[in-house]
Amino acid sequence: MNKEKIPDAYEKDLMLSKILNVSREYILARKNILRLNSLQQKKFDQMIERRKKQEPLAYILEEKEFFGLTFAVTSATLIPRPETELLVEKILSLPQNFFNRKTAIIDVGTGSGNIIVSLAKNFLAREKNLPIFFYGVDISKASLAIAQKNARQYKIAEKIKFAKSDLLKHFFRAQENFSPLPDSLLIVANLPYLSKKIYEKTPLSVKKYEPKIALMSQKFGLKHYQRLFKEISQIKIKYEFSSIKIFLEFSPEQKKRMEIATRKEFPLAEISFQKDLSEKWRILQINI
Ligand SMILES: C[S@@+](CC[C@H](N)C(=O)[O-])C[C@H]1O[C@@H](n2cnc3c(N)ncnc32)[C@H](O)[C@@H]1O
Structure with a gap:
Protein backbone atom coordinates (compact mmCIF):
# COMPACT_ATOMS: atom_id res chain seq x y z
CA MET A 1 0.00 0.00 0.00
CA ASN A 2 1.24 3.52 -0.80
CA LYS A 3 1.81 5.65 2.24
CA GLU A 4 0.47 9.18 2.40
CA LYS A 5 3.10 11.90 2.25
CA ILE A 6 2.30 14.43 4.94
CA PRO A 7 3.72 17.81 3.88
CA ASP A 8 6.13 19.21 6.49
CA ALA A 9 6.27 22.82 7.71
CA TYR A 10 8.90 23.75 5.11
CA GLU A 11 6.76 22.45 2.26
CA LYS A 12 3.69 24.23 3.59
CA ASP A 13 5.62 27.50 3.76
CA LEU A 14 6.65 27.09 0.13
CA MET A 15 3.04 26.42 -0.87
CA LEU A 16 1.91 29.54 0.98
CA SER A 17 4.62 31.67 -0.56
CA LYS A 18 3.56 30.45 -4.01
CA ILE A 19 -0.13 31.16 -3.36
CA LEU A 20 0.53 34.61 -1.89
CA ASN A 21 3.40 35.37 -4.28
CA VAL A 22 5.71 36.40 -1.46
CA SER A 23 9.05 35.05 -0.18
CA ARG A 24 9.34 32.22 2.32
CA GLU A 25 10.96 34.70 4.73
CA TYR A 26 7.81 36.85 4.53
CA ILE A 27 5.70 33.81 5.44
CA LEU A 28 8.00 32.86 8.34
CA ALA A 29 7.92 36.37 9.78
CA ARG A 30 4.12 36.55 9.69
CA LYS A 31 3.17 32.97 10.39
CA ASN A 32 0.94 33.69 13.37
CA ILE A 33 -0.99 36.53 11.76
CA LEU A 34 -1.32 35.11 8.27
CA ARG A 35 -4.91 34.92 6.99
CA LEU A 36 -5.99 33.33 3.71
CA ASN A 37 -9.12 34.32 1.84
CA SER A 38 -11.42 31.51 0.70
CA LEU A 39 -9.83 31.16 -2.75
CA GLN A 40 -6.33 31.06 -1.28
CA GLN A 41 -7.45 28.53 1.33
CA LYS A 42 -8.95 26.35 -1.41
CA LYS A 43 -5.70 26.46 -3.39
CA PHE A 44 -3.72 25.58 -0.28
CA ASP A 45 -6.00 22.62 0.56
CA GLN A 46 -5.69 21.34 -3.00
CA MET A 47 -1.90 21.54 -2.83
CA ILE A 48 -1.88 19.61 0.45
CA GLU A 49 -4.11 16.90 -1.06
CA ARG A 50 -1.85 16.56 -4.11
CA ARG A 51 1.22 16.30 -1.89
CA LYS A 52 -0.44 13.64 0.27
CA LYS A 53 -0.76 11.55 -2.90
CA GLN A 54 3.04 11.82 -3.26
CA GLU A 55 3.02 14.24 -6.16
CA PRO A 56 6.46 15.92 -6.19
CA LEU A 57 6.46 19.36 -4.59
CA ALA A 58 8.10 20.83 -7.73
CA TYR A 59 5.07 19.93 -9.85
CA ILE A 60 2.71 21.39 -7.28
CA LEU A 61 4.71 24.63 -7.09
CA GLU A 62 5.37 24.47 -10.86
CA GLU A 63 9.02 25.34 -10.29
CA LYS A 64 12.37 23.98 -9.15
CA GLU A 65 15.69 25.53 -8.16
CA PHE A 66 18.71 24.53 -10.22
CA PHE A 67 22.16 26.11 -10.18
CA GLY A 68 20.81 29.08 -8.24
CA LEU A 69 18.05 29.76 -10.77
CA THR A 70 14.33 29.00 -10.67
CA PHE A 71 12.99 26.86 -13.50
CA ALA A 72 9.37 26.40 -14.50
CA VAL A 73 8.50 22.69 -14.64
C1 LIG B 1 16.68 12.81 -17.86
S1 LIG B 1 15.70 14.01 -18.74
C2 LIG B 1 16.80 15.40 -18.59
C3 LIG B 1 16.12 16.73 -18.63
C4 LIG B 1 17.06 17.91 -18.31
N1 LIG B 1 18.12 18.01 -19.29
C5 LIG B 1 17.65 17.75 -16.93
O1 LIG B 1 18.86 17.58 -16.83
O2 LIG B 1 16.91 17.83 -15.93
C6 LIG B 1 15.90 13.46 -20.38
C7 LIG B 1 15.28 14.32 -21.47
O3 LIG B 1 15.57 13.68 -22.73
C8 LIG B 1 14.44 13.78 -23.57
N2 LIG B 1 14.51 12.68 -24.54
C9 LIG B 1 14.16 11.38 -24.40
N3 LIG B 1 14.40 10.69 -25.52
C10 LIG B 1 14.94 11.57 -26.40
C11 LIG B 1 15.39 11.47 -27.74
N4 LIG B 1 15.36 10.30 -28.39
N5 LIG B 1 15.86 12.58 -28.35
C12 LIG B 1 15.87 13.78 -27.70
N6 LIG B 1 15.46 13.93 -26.43
C13 LIG B 1 15.00 12.85 -25.78
C14 LIG B 1 13.24 13.69 -22.63
O4 LIG B 1 12.10 14.26 -23.22
C15 LIG B 1 13.78 14.47 -21.42
O5 LIG B 1 13.45 15.84 -21.53
Whole structure:
Protein backbone atom coordinates (compact mmCIF):
# COMPACT_ATOMS: atom_id res chain seq x y z
CA MET A 1 0.00 0.00 0.00
CA ASN A 2 1.24 3.52 -0.80
CA LYS A 3 1.81 5.65 2.24
CA GLU A 4 0.47 9.18 2.40
CA LYS A 5 3.10 11.90 2.25
CA ILE A 6 2.30 14.43 4.94
CA PRO A 7 3.72 17.81 3.88
CA ASP A 8 6.13 19.21 6.49
CA ALA A 9 6.27 22.82 7.71
CA TYR A 10 8.90 23.75 5.11
CA GLU A 11 6.76 22.45 2.26
CA LYS A 12 3.69 24.23 3.59
CA ASP A 13 5.62 27.50 3.76
CA LEU A 14 6.65 27.09 0.13
CA MET A 15 3.04 26.42 -0.87
CA LEU A 16 1.91 29.54 0.98
CA SER A 17 4.62 31.67 -0.56
CA LYS A 18 3.56 30.45 -4.01
CA ILE A 19 -0.13 31.16 -3.36
CA LEU A 20 0.53 34.61 -1.89
CA ASN A 21 3.40 35.37 -4.28
CA VAL A 22 5.71 36.40 -1.46
CA SER A 23 9.05 35.05 -0.18
CA ARG A 24 9.34 32.22 2.32
CA GLU A 25 10.96 34.70 4.73
CA TYR A 26 7.81 36.85 4.53
CA ILE A 27 5.70 33.81 5.44
CA LEU A 28 8.00 32.86 8.34
CA ALA A 29 7.92 36.37 9.78
CA ARG A 30 4.12 36.55 9.69
CA LYS A 31 3.17 32.97 10.39
CA ASN A 32 0.94 33.69 13.37
CA ILE A 33 -0.99 36.53 11.76
CA LEU A 34 -1.32 35.11 8.27
CA ARG A 35 -4.91 34.92 6.99
CA LEU A 36 -5.99 33.33 3.71
CA ASN A 37 -9.12 34.32 1.84
CA SER A 38 -11.42 31.51 0.70
CA LEU A 39 -9.83 31.16 -2.75
CA GLN A 40 -6.33 31.06 -1.28
CA GLN A 41 -7.45 28.53 1.33
CA LYS A 42 -8.95 26.35 -1.41
CA LYS A 43 -5.70 26.46 -3.39
CA PHE A 44 -3.72 25.58 -0.28
CA ASP A 45 -6.00 22.62 0.56
CA GLN A 46 -5.69 21.34 -3.00
CA MET A 47 -1.90 21.54 -2.83
CA ILE A 48 -1.88 19.61 0.45
CA GLU A 49 -4.11 16.90 -1.06
CA ARG A 50 -1.85 16.56 -4.11
CA ARG A 51 1.22 16.30 -1.89
CA LYS A 52 -0.44 13.64 0.27
CA LYS A 53 -0.76 11.55 -2.90
CA GLN A 54 3.04 11.82 -3.26
CA GLU A 55 3.02 14.24 -6.16
CA PRO A 56 6.46 15.92 -6.19
CA LEU A 57 6.46 19.36 -4.59
CA ALA A 58 8.10 20.83 -7.73
CA TYR A 59 5.07 19.93 -9.85
CA ILE A 60 2.71 21.39 -7.28
CA LEU A 61 4.71 24.63 -7.09
CA GLU A 62 5.37 24.47 -10.86
CA GLU A 63 9.02 25.34 -10.29
CA LYS A 64 12.37 23.98 -9.15
CA GLU A 65 15.69 25.53 -8.16
CA PHE A 66 18.71 24.53 -10.22
CA PHE A 67 22.16 26.11 -10.18
CA GLY A 68 20.81 29.08 -8.24
CA LEU A 69 18.05 29.76 -10.77
CA THR A 70 14.33 29.00 -10.67
CA PHE A 71 12.99 26.86 -13.50
CA ALA A 72 9.37 26.40 -14.50
CA VAL A 73 8.50 22.69 -14.64
CA THR A 74 5.39 20.78 -15.64
CA SER A 75 4.47 17.10 -15.68
CA ALA A 76 5.97 17.04 -19.22
CA THR A 77 9.46 17.81 -17.93
CA LEU A 78 11.78 15.95 -15.64
CA ILE A 79 12.35 17.76 -12.34
CA PRO A 80 15.98 18.98 -12.41
CA ARG A 81 18.17 17.06 -9.95
CA PRO A 82 20.99 18.57 -7.87
CA GLU A 83 23.58 16.06 -9.21
CA THR A 84 23.04 17.47 -12.72
CA GLU A 85 24.54 20.76 -11.53
CA LEU A 86 27.91 18.99 -11.79
CA LEU A 87 27.63 18.95 -15.58
CA VAL A 88 27.12 22.71 -15.60
CA GLU A 89 29.99 23.26 -13.15
CA LYS A 90 32.39 21.17 -15.22
CA ILE A 91 31.62 23.02 -18.44
CA LEU A 92 31.84 26.43 -16.79
CA SER A 93 35.26 25.52 -15.41
CA LEU A 94 36.79 24.62 -18.79
CA PRO A 95 39.78 26.82 -19.62
CA GLN A 96 38.66 30.14 -21.07
CA ASN A 97 40.82 29.66 -24.18
CA PHE A 98 38.65 26.69 -25.22
CA PHE A 99 35.96 29.26 -25.98
CA ASN A 100 38.19 31.56 -28.03
CA ARG A 101 37.11 29.58 -31.08
CA LYS A 102 33.55 29.50 -32.35
CA THR A 103 31.89 26.84 -30.21
CA ALA A 104 28.46 25.26 -30.39
CA ILE A 105 27.09 23.91 -27.12
CA ILE A 106 24.22 21.48 -27.72
CA ASP A 107 22.17 20.22 -24.78
CA VAL A 108 20.61 16.95 -25.93
CA GLY A 109 17.42 16.09 -24.04
CA THR A 110 17.09 19.61 -22.70
CA GLY A 111 13.86 19.03 -20.70
CA SER A 112 13.09 22.25 -18.83
CA GLY A 113 16.24 23.78 -20.34
CA ASN A 114 17.91 23.84 -16.93
CA ILE A 115 21.37 22.91 -18.25
CA ILE A 116 21.55 25.12 -21.34
CA VAL A 117 19.86 28.13 -19.69
CA SER A 118 22.27 27.91 -16.70
CA LEU A 119 25.24 27.66 -19.08
CA ALA A 120 24.10 30.49 -21.33
CA LYS A 121 23.26 32.76 -18.41
CA ASN A 122 26.64 32.21 -16.75
CA PHE A 123 28.74 32.45 -19.91
CA LEU A 124 26.94 35.61 -21.00
CA ALA A 125 27.39 37.14 -17.56
CA ARG A 126 31.14 36.58 -17.96
CA GLU A 127 31.38 38.18 -21.35
CA LYS A 128 28.64 39.23 -23.74
CA ASN A 129 30.62 38.56 -26.91
CA LEU A 130 32.04 35.09 -26.37
CA PRO A 131 31.71 33.19 -29.68
CA ILE A 132 29.46 30.51 -28.16
CA PHE A 133 26.23 29.36 -29.80
CA PHE A 134 23.72 27.68 -27.52
CA TYR A 135 21.28 24.98 -28.62
CA GLY A 136 18.76 22.79 -26.79
CA VAL A 137 17.07 19.80 -28.40
CA ASP A 138 14.41 17.44 -27.14
CA ILE A 139 12.04 14.88 -28.61
CA SER A 140 9.20 16.30 -26.52
CA LYS A 141 7.48 19.39 -27.89
CA ALA A 142 5.91 20.09 -24.50
CA SER A 143 9.36 20.12 -22.86
CA LEU A 144 10.71 22.48 -25.48
CA ALA A 145 7.87 24.92 -24.78
CA ILE A 146 8.86 24.99 -21.10
CA ALA A 147 12.57 25.32 -21.94
CA GLN A 148 11.75 28.32 -24.12
CA LYS A 149 9.66 29.83 -21.36
CA ASN A 150 12.60 29.46 -18.97
CA ALA A 151 14.99 31.08 -21.45
CA ARG A 152 12.53 33.97 -21.86
CA GLN A 153 12.26 34.37 -18.10
CA TYR A 154 16.03 34.97 -17.94
CA LYS A 155 15.94 37.21 -21.02
CA ILE A 156 18.23 34.98 -23.05
CA ALA A 157 15.65 33.48 -25.41
CA GLU A 158 17.31 35.03 -28.45
CA LYS A 159 20.65 33.50 -27.43
CA ILE A 160 19.45 29.86 -27.39
CA LYS A 161 17.99 27.98 -30.34
CA PHE A 162 15.65 25.18 -29.38
CA ALA A 163 14.70 22.42 -31.81
CA LYS A 164 12.65 19.26 -31.78
CA SER A 165 14.91 16.37 -32.63
CA ASP A 166 15.33 12.67 -31.95
CA LEU A 167 18.78 12.98 -30.36
CA LEU A 168 20.84 14.86 -32.99
CA LYS A 169 19.21 13.34 -36.07
CA HIS A 170 16.79 16.10 -37.06
CA PHE A 171 18.99 18.83 -35.68
CA PHE A 172 21.85 18.03 -38.03
CA ARG A 173 19.54 17.26 -40.94
CA ALA A 174 18.27 20.83 -40.82
CA GLN A 175 21.50 22.50 -41.96
CA GLU A 176 20.18 25.95 -41.16
CA ASN A 177 20.39 25.02 -37.48
CA PHE A 178 24.11 25.18 -37.77
CA SER A 179 24.89 28.57 -39.05
CA PRO A 180 27.54 29.82 -38.56
CA LEU A 181 29.48 26.56 -38.61
CA PRO A 182 31.45 26.37 -35.37
CA ASP A 183 35.08 25.24 -34.93
CA SER A 184 34.40 23.26 -31.76
CA LEU A 185 31.48 21.20 -30.63
CA LEU A 186 30.47 20.64 -27.03
CA ILE A 187 27.69 18.14 -26.40
CA VAL A 188 26.09 17.99 -22.98
CA ALA A 189 23.46 15.38 -22.24
CA ASN A 190 21.47 14.07 -19.34
CA LEU A 191 19.48 11.57 -21.36
CA PRO A 192 17.15 8.86 -20.03
CA TYR A 193 19.48 6.32 -18.44
CA LEU A 194 17.55 4.16 -16.00
CA SER A 195 17.46 0.48 -16.88
CA LYS A 196 14.04 -1.15 -16.91
CA LYS A 197 14.91 -2.92 -13.65
CA ILE A 198 15.94 0.25 -11.82
CA TYR A 199 13.02 2.22 -13.25
CA GLU A 200 10.58 -0.37 -11.89
CA LYS A 201 12.04 0.19 -8.42
CA THR A 202 11.76 3.99 -8.42
CA PRO A 203 9.37 5.48 -5.84
CA LEU A 204 5.76 6.26 -6.74
CA SER A 205 6.56 9.99 -6.75
CA VAL A 206 8.82 9.32 -9.76
CA LYS A 207 7.01 6.49 -11.53
CA LYS A 208 3.54 7.94 -11.32
CA TYR A 209 4.35 11.60 -11.90
CA GLU A 210 7.56 12.06 -13.92
CA PRO A 211 7.61 11.30 -17.66
CA LYS A 212 8.88 7.79 -18.39
CA ILE A 213 10.30 9.07 -21.69
CA ALA A 214 12.69 11.23 -19.65
CA LEU A 215 13.89 8.42 -17.41
CA MET A 216 14.06 4.95 -18.89
CA SER A 217 16.26 3.61 -21.65
CA GLN A 218 16.58 0.10 -23.10
CA LYS A 219 19.76 -2.02 -23.06
CA PHE A 220 20.57 -1.63 -19.34
CA GLY A 221 19.75 2.08 -19.65
CA LEU A 222 22.43 2.66 -22.30
CA LYS A 223 20.46 2.71 -25.53
CA HIS A 224 20.19 6.51 -25.78
CA TYR A 225 23.92 7.05 -25.16
CA GLN A 226 24.93 4.29 -27.59
CA ARG A 227 22.80 5.93 -30.28
CA LEU A 228 24.16 9.37 -29.43
CA PHE A 229 27.76 8.10 -29.74
CA LYS A 230 27.02 6.69 -33.19
CA GLU A 231 25.51 9.98 -34.30
CA ILE A 232 28.49 11.96 -33.01
CA SER A 233 30.83 9.60 -34.89
CA GLN A 234 28.99 10.36 -38.12
CA ILE A 235 28.95 14.10 -37.43
CA LYS A 236 32.69 13.94 -36.79
CA ILE A 237 33.27 12.52 -40.26
CA LYS A 238 30.97 15.00 -41.97
CA TYR A 239 32.14 18.23 -40.28
CA GLU A 240 35.72 19.10 -39.52
CA PHE A 241 35.50 20.26 -35.94
CA SER A 242 38.87 21.06 -34.40
CA SER A 243 37.62 19.60 -31.14
CA ILE A 244 34.61 17.72 -29.79
CA LYS A 245 33.91 17.47 -26.08
CA ILE A 246 31.08 15.43 -24.60
CA PHE A 247 29.74 15.68 -21.04
CA LEU A 248 27.22 13.07 -19.90
CA GLU A 249 25.37 12.10 -16.77
CA PHE A 250 24.80 8.38 -16.16
CA SER A 251 23.73 5.92 -13.49
CA PRO A 252 26.56 4.80 -11.15
CA GLU A 253 26.30 1.06 -11.92
CA GLN A 254 26.79 1.80 -15.66
CA LYS A 255 30.38 3.04 -15.36
CA LYS A 256 32.02 -0.03 -16.91
CA ARG A 257 29.41 -0.30 -19.66
CA MET A 258 29.73 3.42 -20.43
CA GLU A 259 33.48 3.01 -20.74
CA ILE A 260 33.07 0.07 -23.16
CA ALA A 261 30.47 1.92 -25.25
CA THR A 262 32.73 5.00 -25.44
CA ARG A 263 35.83 3.00 -26.37
CA LYS A 264 33.88 1.16 -29.05
CA GLU A 265 32.92 4.37 -30.84
CA PHE A 266 35.88 6.62 -29.93
CA PRO A 267 38.91 4.35 -29.40
CA LEU A 268 41.39 7.24 -29.28
CA ALA A 269 39.39 9.65 -27.13
CA GLU A 270 40.52 10.90 -23.73
CA ILE A 271 37.91 9.89 -21.17
CA SER A 272 37.43 10.71 -17.51
CA PHE A 273 34.81 9.91 -14.91
CA GLN A 274 33.71 11.95 -11.92
CA LYS A 275 31.74 11.11 -8.80
CA ASP A 276 28.86 13.20 -7.49
CA LEU A 277 28.60 14.63 -3.97
CA SER A 278 27.32 11.30 -2.65
CA GLU A 279 30.50 9.65 -3.95
CA LYS A 280 28.68 7.86 -6.78
CA TRP A 281 30.04 7.72 -10.34
CA ARG A 282 27.92 10.17 -12.27
CA ILE A 283 29.72 12.18 -14.98
CA LEU A 284 31.65 11.10 -18.05
CA GLN A 285 33.75 13.54 -20.03
CA ILE A 286 35.00 12.55 -23.49
CA ASN A 287 37.52 14.64 -25.43
CA ILE A 288 37.72 13.64 -29.06
C1 LIG B 1 16.68 12.81 -17.86
S1 LIG B 1 15.70 14.01 -18.74
C2 LIG B 1 16.80 15.40 -18.59
C3 LIG B 1 16.12 16.73 -18.63
C4 LIG B 1 17.06 17.91 -18.31
N1 LIG B 1 18.12 18.01 -19.29
C5 LIG B 1 17.65 17.75 -16.93
O1 LIG B 1 18.86 17.58 -16.83
O2 LIG B 1 16.91 17.83 -15.93
C6 LIG B 1 15.90 13.46 -20.38
C7 LIG B 1 15.28 14.32 -21.47
O3 LIG B 1 15.57 13.68 -22.73
C8 LIG B 1 14.44 13.78 -23.57
N2 LIG B 1 14.51 12.68 -24.54
C9 LIG B 1 14.16 11.38 -24.40
N3 LIG B 1 14.40 10.69 -25.52
C10 LIG B 1 14.94 11.57 -26.40
C11 LIG B 1 15.39 11.47 -27.74
N4 LIG B 1 15.36 10.30 -28.39
N5 LIG B 1 15.86 12.58 -28.35
C12 LIG B 1 15.87 13.78 -27.70
N6 LIG B 1 15.46 13.93 -26.43
C13 LIG B 1 15.00 12.85 -25.78
C14 LIG B 1 13.24 13.69 -22.63
O4 LIG B 1 12.10 14.26 -23.22
C15 LIG B 1 13.78 14.47 -21.42
O5 LIG B 1 13.45 15.84 -21.53
